[in-house]
Amino acid sequence: MSHHLFLLSPSDTPIYSLTHYSSKPAQSTSYPLASNLPTWSTSAFAGTLTALSGASSVTQSHHVPGGGVKMGGGQDRHVVQMIANASLDNIEDVMRRENAMYLKSVDKFNEWTVSAFVTPGNVKFVLLHDQAKNDEGIRAFFHDVWELYVKTMLNPFHTAHTVIRSAAFDARVRASAKKNL
Amino acid sequence: MATPSKQYKAIGEDLWKSRTEKVNAELFALTYGALVVQLIQDYEDYGEVNKQLEKMGYNIGTRLIEDFLARSSVGRCSDFREVGEVVAKVGFKSFLNITPTVTHPPPTSRPTSVQQTSIPTSSFILTLDENPLAEFVELPEEALEGGLWFSNVLCGVLRGALEMVQMQVQAEFLSDVLRGDETTEIRVTLLKYLEEEVPMGDE
Numbered sequence: 267m268s269h270h271l272f273l274l275s276p277s278d279t280p281i282y283s284l285t286h287y288s289s290k291p292a293q294s295t296s297y298p299l300a301s302n303l304p305t306w307s308t309s310a311f312a313g314t315l316t317a318l319s320g321a322s323s324v325t326q327s328h329h330v331p332g333g334g335v336k337m338g339g340g341q342d343r344h345v346v347q348m349i350a351n352a353s354l355d356n357i358e359d360v361m362r363r364e365n366a367m368y369l370k371s372v373d374k375f376n377e378w379t380v381s382a383f384v385t386p387g388n389v390k391f392v393l394l395h396d397q398a399k400n401d402e403g404i405r406a407f408f409h410d411v412w413e414l415y416v417k418t419m420l421n422p423f424h425t426a427h428t429v430i431r432s433a434a435f436d437a438r439v440r441a442s443a444k445k446n447l
Numbered sequence: 448m449a450t451p452s453k454q455y456k457a458i459g460e461d462l463w464k465s466r467t468e469k470v471n472a473e474l475f476a477l478t479y480g481a482l483v484v485q486l487i488q489d490y491e492d493y494g495e496v497n498k499q500l501e502k503m504g505y506n507i508g509t510r511l512i513e514d515f516l517a518r519s520s521v522g523r524c525s526d527f528r529e530v531g532e533v534v535a536k537v538g539f540k541s542f543l544n545i546t547p548t549v550t551h552p553p554p555t556s557r558p559t560s561v562q563q564t565s566i567p568t569s570s571f572i573l574t575l576d577e578n579p580l581a582e583f584v585e586l587p588e589e590a591l592e593g594g595l596w597f598s599n600v601l602c603g604v605l606r607g608a609l610e611m612v613q614m615q616v617q618a619e620f621l622s623d624v625l626r627g628d629e630t631t632e633i634r635v636t637l638l639k640y641l642e643e644e645v646p647m648g649d650e
Contacts, residue, residue: 417583420473420476420477420582420583421480421583421585422477422480422481422483422484422583422584423480423484423584423585423586423587423590424585432585434585
């Protein structure tokens with residue numbers, strides 16, 4: 267069971283991403299996309315635009331909003347990022363309707379569900395996961411990530427649009443993911 | 448008679464408690480952080496930023512010493528060693544509520560001094576285990592490579608304050624946890640005692 271987390275700045279630029287392989291037992295679902303990601307991996311958004319052009323060949327009826335996301339290599343990452351981007355529209359819809367921070371699941375694509383969390387500063391946390399009903403865990407995880415994010419924001423060298431490169435932040439997010447997801 | 452160091456600690460504690468106007472630590476740290484970031488953007492050279500921070504600290508120090516001497520009843524220090532104790536236990540405590548540890552390396556006489564100095568060079572090292580200025584800070588790559596001393600204003604404050612009490616010193620950072628070192632250390636070296644000079648133009 268794997269999860270993908272993306273943090274997006276108020277201007278919809280990616281700040282951080284994480285892929286996490288949970289060790290919790292999951293319902294057996296068959297994945298049409300064979301997930302060949304290594305157990306723990308993160309990508310800093312330093313991919314090339316050629317990957318983006320390659321992604322257009324994936325059959326995807328959604329129009330991708332939210333700006334050009336540079337992607338890392340790998341077929342699966344493309345689709346994952348496409349899904350995340352495509353869900354931004356849905357997130358904004360739900361945001362307009364509800365005032366809560368934790369928007370539960372905003373979108374579904376094949377076996378992936380997208381949950382979102384919007385901070386008061388309009389930073390979006392997007393989590394892709396499969397069907398496992400883990401609402402409370404996800405909520406707790408989002409709150410943890412939010413706290414860690416706030417601490418990072420207090421760093422004067424950090425602006426709302428800087429990519430988060432801190433190893434400490436990374437380690438703590440992974441630990442929280444392990445605990446909650 | 449209580450040992451001077453315990454006395455100083457008590458004086459420092461009292462001064463801190465009796466201070467009625469305190470400022471929020473987060474506000475302080477964020478303000479200083481914004482200042483440093485702005486300086487970096489303006490000067491774009493980390494060496495220059497260090498110098499500017501030191502200069503600003505110098506201006507602060509020259510005024511701060513008056514406040515310090517007015518509030519505390521600490522008399523004249525007998526030697527440079529005692530200066531180190533007072534600075535650490537009373538000075539830092541009453542303004543920043545931290546007590547850095549003081550160490551005194553053995554004094555070395557400078558062989559290559561221009562004029563014959565009869566006083567061997569004394570210095571002390573302040574080891575700060577916490578730094579309220581750098582509360583949430585993580586230095587980015589360029590700052591690490593450029594040699595930025597984030598809290599360099601403290602060196603300026605020490606230099607300014609001690610100059611007003613007739614000591615010319617040099618204060619510099621030896622290590623900083625923000626840079627990945629084990630500890631944060633400032634070395635204060637006495638250059639010379641300043642003689643009382645008649646101001647120019649007076650008769």
